Amino acid sequence: MTTRxxxxxxxGMAMRAGKLITGEETVLKAVRAGKACLVLVAGDASDNTKKKFRDKCASYGVAIAEAYDRVQIGQxxxxxxxxxIAVTDQGFAKMIQNQLSDQAEVEYID
Structure with missing residues (x-):
């Protein structure tokens, strides 16, 4: 199985465990409430969405990464x-970040 x-x-495992939040408004609420451990933004998201969440995550100290595309994430x-997507469990967030850090095409947004 490839790193990707x-x-x-x-x-998928995080979703089945109930540790993911999807959708702009609910992800935003999770970031503000301190429940999000990692926010994942699809590579094909609009520049406006990327900037909004980059800024919001920076001000709340939440890790954010841009990876995959909207179809891959949905599947x-x-x-x-x-x-x-917001990952609400630290263990899953760390696991996903480790997988993403092994990918060359992932861009961490800091």
Whole structure:
């Protein structure tokens, strides 16, 4: 299994465990409430969305990464296309970050 697939598989496991939040407003609420451990933004998200969440995560001290595309993320979690995901469990967040750090095409947004 490639590193890319392992990262997507970890997203699927987090979803089944109930540790993911999707959707712009709910992700934003999780970041503000301190519940988000990692925010994942699809690479094909709009520049406005990327900037909004980059700024918001920076001000609340939440890790953020840009990876995959909306179709891959949606398929990994068994939903329609998804642009934003918040991981609410530190263990899953660390696992996903480790998988993403092994990928060359992932851009961490700091």
């Amino acid at each position: 697939n392992k990262g997507l598989s970890a997203l 990994a979690i068994g939903k329609e296309m998804r642009v934003l």
